[in-house]
Amino acid sequence: MTERLRIANGMVVDPEARTMTRADVLIEDGAVAAVEAGELLEAEARVYDARSCWVVPGLVDMHVHLREPGYEYKETVATGAAAAVAGGFTSIACMANTNPVNDNAAVTRFIVEQAAAAKHARVYPIGAVSVGLKGERLAEIGEMRRAGIVAVSDDGMPLMDAALMRHALEYATMFDLLLIAHEEDACLRAGGVMNEGLTSVRLGLKGSPAAAEELMIARDIALVELTGGRLHVAHVSTARAVAMIREARARGLAVSAEATPHHLMLTEDAVADYDTNAKMAPPLRTQADVDALRAGLADGTIDAIATDHAPHHADEKECEFERAANGIVGLETALGLALRLVADGVLDVPTLIARLTTGPARLLGLPAGTLAVGAPADVAVIDPERRWRVAARSFKSKSRNTPFDGWELTGKAVATFVGGTLVYEDRPAAAPLRVAS
Amino acid sequence: MAFAQRHLLGLEGMPGEGIVALLDSAASFKEISERDIKKVPTLRGKTVINLFYESSTRTRTSFEIAAKRLSADTVNITSSSASTTKGETLVDTARNLEAMRPDAIVLRHPMSGAPQLLARHVTCPIINAGDGCHEHPTQALLDLLTIRERRGQIAGLTVAIVGDLLHSRVGRSNLHALRALGATVRLVGPPTLVPREFRALGAEIHTRLADGVRDADVIMMLRIQRERMGANYFPSLDEYSHYYCLTEEVVRLAKPQVIILHPGPMNRGLEISSAVADGPYSVIMNQVTNGVAVRMALLYLLVARNKAEQADSEAGGDVAVAASGKGARA
Numbered sequence: 208m209t210e211r212l213r214i215a216n217g218m219v220v221d222p223e224a225r226t227m228t229r230a231d232v233l234i235e236d237g238a239v240a241a242v243e244a245g246e247l248l249e250a251e252a253r254v255y256d257a258r259s260c261w262v263v264p265g266l267v268d269m270h271v272h273l274r275e276p277g278y279e280y281k282e283t284v285a286t287g288a289a290a291a292v293a294g295g296f297t298s299i300a301c302m303a304n305t306n307p308v309n310d311n312a313a314v315t316r317f318i319v320e321q322a323a324a325a326k327h328a329r330v331y332p333i334g335a336v337s338v339g340l341k342g343e344r345l346a347e348i349g350e351m352r353r354a355g356i357v358a359v360s361d362d363g364m365p366l367m368d369a370a371l372m373r374h375a376l377e378y379a380t381m382f383d384l385l386l387i388a389h390e391e392d393a394c395l396r397a398g399g400v401m402n403e404g405l406t407s408v409r410l411g412l413k414g415s416p417a418a419a420e421e422l423m424i425a426r427d428i429a430l431v432e433l434t435g436g437r438l439h440v441a442h443v444s445t446a447r448a449v450a451m452i453r454e455a456r457a458r459g460l461a462v463s464a465e466a467t468p469h470h471l472m473l474t475e476d477a478v479a480d481y482d483t484n485a486k487m488a489p490p491l492r493t494q495a496d497v498d499a500l501r502a503g504l505a506d507g508t509i510d511a512i513a514t515d516h517a518p519h520h521a522d523e524k525e526c527e528f529e530r531a532a533n534g535i536v537g538l539e540t541a542l543g544l545a546l547r548l549v550a551d552g553v554l555d556v557p558t559l560i561a562r563l564t565t566g567p568a569r570l571l572g573l574p575a576g577t578l579a580v581g582a583p584a585d586v587a588v589i590d591p592e593r594r595w596r597v598a599a600r601s602f603k604s605k606s607r608n609t610p611f612d613g614w615e616l617t618g619k620a621v622a623t624f625v626g627g628t629l630v631y632e633d634r635p636a637a638a639p640l641r642v643a644s
Numbered sequence: 645m646a647f648a649q650r651h652l653l654g655l656e657g658m659p660g661e662g663i664v665a666l667l668d669s670a671a672s673f674k675e676i677s678e679r680d681i682k683k684v685p686t687l688r689g690k691t692v693i694n695l696f697y698e699s700s701t702r703t704r705t706s707f708e709i710a711a712k713r714l715s716a717d718t719v720n721i722t723s724s725s726a727s728t729t730k731g732e733t734l735v736d737t738a739r740n741l742e743a744m745r746p747d748a749i750v751l752r753h754p755m756s757g758a759p760q761l762l763a764r765h766v767t768c769p770i771i772n773a774g775d776g777c778h779e780h781p782t783q784a785l786l787d788l789l790t791i792r793e794r795r796g797q798i799a800g801l802t803v804a805i806v807g808d809l810l811h812s813r814v815g816r817s818n819l820h821a822l823r824a825l826g827a828t829v830r831l832v833g834p835p836t837l838v839p840r841e842f843r844a845l846g847a848e849i850h851t852r853l854a855d856g857v858r859d860a861d862v863i864m865m866l867r868i869q870r871e872r873m874g875a876n877y878f879p880s881l882d883e884y885s886h887y888y889c890l891t892e893e894v895v896r897l898a899k900p901q902v903i904i905l906h907p908g909p910m911n912r913g914l915e916i917s918s919a920v921a922d923g924p925y926s927v928i929m930n931q932v933t934n935g936v937a938v939r940m941a942l943l944y945l946l947v948a949r950n951k952a953e954q955a956d957s958e959a960g961g962d963v964a965v966a967a968s969g970k971g972a973r974a
Contacts, residue, residue: 397875408841409656411756411778411813481757525735527755529776 209235212627214586217257222264222561223577232262234584237626242578255629257588260621263560264576265297265328265585268538269567270362270387270441270465270513273299273330275321276314277306282518282605284318288327290516290538290604292631295620297585298568298575299328299516299538302362303335310335310346315354327630329585331357331573336375336386340364345375352382357571360387362441363488363533367393369426376427376436385463385570387439390423390448391415391489400529402475402490410478412528417445417496420489424448428455431462439570440464442515444489446499453508463570465513466500468537468544469610473497477610483524483531484610487515504562505554511567512559514541518606536604540597542589543616550617556591584627593619651770652942653759654779656820663821667789670934670941676713677936686948687716690747694720695737696773697753702908702932703773703783707750710939716747716947734758735765742766747947751775756813769946771939777811782942783907784817786935788825790927791862793934794903799826804856804898806832806888807866807915808877810839814907815866819847832856833888836877853888860898864905865890868915881914891917895925903927 214232219242221228233241233252273287282290284301291299301318303309309318315332322330334351336359338344348359359379366372366388379386396415401407403414424440428451431438440452443464455462469487474494477485485491503509517534524531542563549559568576574583597614599607623631655663676684692711696704704720711718734753738761741749748769751759756776763770774780792798803822809815809831822829823846830848831838838849850856857863868884878884895902904916904925912918921928 405841405844408810408839409816409845411776411811411816413777481760522733525761526733527753527761528757529755 211235211252213252214255214257214262217260217262220261220263220557220560222557222565225557232578234627237584239578239580239582239584261589261591263587264564264578265587266295266563267298267567267575268296268514269300269511269571271299271301271516273301274518281520284321284330285325286605288325288330291328292623293603294538295542295587295623296538297328297625298573300331300333300357300571302333302360304340304363308335308339310338312350312354315351315356319355333358333360336361342366342368358385358387362389365389365391365393373430373434376430376434380436385437385439387441388427389441390420392419392423395419401478402492406475406478415490420445421447424451428462431460437461442467444470444492446496449499449503449508463510465511466504466509467515468541471500472544481528483528484535484608486531486533488533501553510570512545512562514538518604519608524608535609536606539602540611542620543618546618584624586624587620588622590621591618595619651763652781653772655781655784655817660824663824666785667792670789670938673940674937682713683715685715686944687714690716690947692716692718692748693741693746694750696722700752706935707939710936711943714940714943734761738762738765771942774813778813779817780813781817782938783814784821786931786938787818787905788821789934789938790931801861802828803862804830804832804860805864808837808868809833810837812866819845830856834878853894854897857894858897860902862903863898865916868911885914889915890920892919895920905931
């Protein structure tokens, strides 16, 4: 018998057509069957009442760290996938810097199996570019492709060898795989732990200049021209980097980019009193950089908002700043933070949702980010008026490293469906579960 | 003005009156060290821990003598004996020390911000004895006390600080304090070691030593770290010395009554010639003497007086504490 579910009375956001329409989403056997005006309540269909909510394609995060295998004390595929759906994400792509590194098909298959067992968000592994992320020899990209990777990246370890980068870009075209680059020149960064500028000078912390990121992007744009490869700049953070990417795209090069919520929301000032939750690579920059990232996100220079969800144990953050691990968790705060961009007038709702759905889905070639008939019924129901306070201690993620703890946000995923199945729900007690048969 | 801080983590942001109050207090403590019996009972029964994760002779000894002259019990934990070599984190060390109920912890640490971290995990006062490339507030206070003794006041003076400002905690603390008291501060050194950003903190920047010291009232030389050469901040010690060694010839460009400071330990013949270091303008030994007074004053203000005020406020009475060191000599 056909399983039917109707997500009724919501405002359906179509990031492709850039429209918001009051409509029902009819789901049959895990796939979208119709998006239509309501009041066609069929007797056998269960109904989820999405009144006063937006109904959007399940969000896609193309940059997370799930830490399994090897660092399960920080996060596992299962806890990461649970955190994802709590944030409205139904598809996530996880980076290769596990232990062992995901630089071969066996590790890829392991991650795929763990993801299937987790039954929350869909998890897509990203394979390493180089063996052991060492930047020396190409990993078996083709074998990993067959096992299920959706992109390649040495994220966390900038590829300093331009010849290897050139070959990686060329080789990846064979599989039409995106190469996601962590763009920071390791020599110029030289142990920098925050943005180089007045704040780093004041605090006596070693700075990493914006130029460290920009010259790597300049190099790799030149290599895209040379090779015809597909370059994706991970967590772009500087104004000049955005300008270079915009210019490369205008010339028709296959260069794309993502920005993180924290680079879109925070400046180096967040380091303030040596707050290790403001330590990331690339570092938080200046207000001018934040403004440029926002403009780039609005005009499409930046295709995607990606969290760079980087779970760490408290001990790895509660220490001297120089010693602290890089990065923060992001899956459960990304949407609420991103909605501030709408409130700030940076972009409209369909554009924002596009950066969280179609943008990353298209780059990775995922069957996600759309509510077209026949697409997997991955849906996020967002209450745009819901006011909530970030409480790190109740995260589904194993880790609590966030600079946003205690922030008051407006707008939240209140229900998440993967393949038509309700996998997460957060309704205030006053309005209990409204899936009724 | 009362000194209301709980810790002394740095001088950035401290108002001029607060610094003056500290200097006044320190000046009043100098006399104790001139006595035949150099000890007062002010901190009897108090425990001061010197927690040093970096080697230091001068600063550690100065803090220890300061505490002992106030009758505090002192415990020295140095990097070789610190648990950190056994893998214990600073936070765990802090919690353990806290459990032993110290009355103050003096911290020297190779990483910037370590005192801020410690202060978040203990309740007793923390005195920063130098953290990474960040601040060394007691050094700057003893420098200011020395300058004030010789010049009467800080406001209006031109102070040239010469050397590796990028990595200098002494330079940063002095810059903040000197600016707060109205001095003109010139930072002098090769562009690799003097970030332009210091301008936003109120400093003038000079690359040529002659420009930097011309008509200066005070020249403060910083120690050049030999290990900086490896990172190509400058090509060789010889070349550095050629451009930045303070010689008698250079000193003549400054005001006739110029005074010369150095936080030590000096690299004689590298950043300062022996003739200058031992010459008539040098106040380097006065700095060392003043270091003890400054640290006595701080321990008094942070340990004895804070406790007294706490007791007073607990008793519901008005806070009325004798200014500066008078209480100590009672």
